[in-house]
Amino acid sequence: MMKNDQLISVKKIMIHHDLDEAFIRNLETYQLVEFVVKDTDRYVYVRQLPRLEQIIRLHYVLEINMEGIDVIRHMIDRMENMHRTIQQLKNRLSLYE
Template identity: 35%
Template sequence: MQQQEYVSVTEFCNGHSISTTVITQLKEYGLVSIVERSNSLFIPLEELPKTEKILRLHTDLDINLEGVEVITRLLERIENANEELIRLKNKLSLYE
């Protein structure tokens, strides 16, 4: 069984000079995953790049959470479409 590593939400927020409520709001919008253990909140390590990207959109570009949600969903759709395109190109190359 693979052990997953986590970063404390409090440490993450202190490092980025933000309130923990921002991360809680991101979780409420379904943008990040948060795990609760021993009455503390943690972010899985593999979620950190995504969380930091969302946080930059929200804080640096001053985009509201609804806008960040839309942007994130669109980026996911583009990434999925690109993966599908690559898969289909590879499949097509087998027949050429």
């Protein structure tokens, strides 16, 4: 397994960040984080931890509800995609300079 495919237990995340089960259910409902179920336990890919921690800050520190977080994450994803596209276009353009 590659490092990015490693899993971390949702229980450990809940303890570390003092999260409740309702918050985790909301993450699943809004599909904000991809969960993996193995032997009735839930896990999250390690590569998703920065995204999860950002969502935790948005919700608990800035008090943004799940609907708002869903919109914010969608906008961030679109911006990241646009950034990748711009970088690809710059790279292609530099070939002609």
